[in-house]
Amino acid sequence: MTPPIVNDNKAFANPFILERADPQILRHTDGRYHFTATVPAYDRIVIRSADSLAGLRDAEETTIWRRHAEGAMGSHIWAPELHWIDGAWYVYFAAGEAESATADVWRIRMYVLENRSADPREGEWVEKGQIRTPIDSFSLDATTFAHRGRRYLCWAQHNPALPGTNTSLYLAELADPWTLAGDPVEISRPELPWETVRFAVNEGPYAIVRGGRVFVTYSAAGTGAEYCVGLLSADAEADLLDAASWSKSPVPVFATDAEHRIFGPGHNAFTVDEEGRDLLVFHARAYAEIEGDPLDNPDRHCRVQPFGWRPDGTPDFGRPLPES
Structure with a gap:
């Protein structure tokens, strides 16, 4: 692998924010930065905002929504993502049912919140409901991106017709921010050896369009040290809803680095610094072995x-940097 092509040697103090998995940092059109992530209690959605990227580290955290006491959206509040779409804020997240004698906390589905305030920490967050897909099954990690005048939703979902597979990645066009416009297409299935360690998983997609290509990163395998980042790509002029338009890297593009003591990097997002330079946002642990249930472990920080680009136009994420 060639060294990452970066614009300078600017480094960040890492961990950047403690005990926040599935992180996303969004730089808004006004230049402000917004951060959200999964909290270890899995019970609420939080946002912090700042005028600078570094300011997010110590910014006050605002709880914008809490889980329901009963029924749907009552447990396992996972992987929120914040997006600005047509003059409103939207949060995509996954949730199970509240614990009760008849509830299923593992009935994980995707949901959407809307807020028309200029500041996502203010105003009213309105529940727009569940994102309905043709198969009513375990689904999570919804992300959205716009390309060539169309808005897409990409997410991870279990297909009962694929025995031995936990989740594949699906893509569909959106009619509005919470409604699919048509049938989804499966663009990636966990089939390679590194995608099937402990669990056969493709999840956590995030898109970036650059140099005439559409790239979707995703995370694969179990959530321990085996967790890693894969890469899908399609020509920017191609039909993104044709599965044949997508190609997959045969190897992970970002993975555990034992020498740097960064284990299980994944569930990434992209942002830019104040000068517009590309940054990779992700979570990882600083040790390999997890005691007890990984879901009870808060150490995914x-x-x-920074990351760069290779001469062939593909992103080069390099190695996970050691803690500073």
């Missing part, structure tokens, strides 16, 4: 580091 948010980390940020």
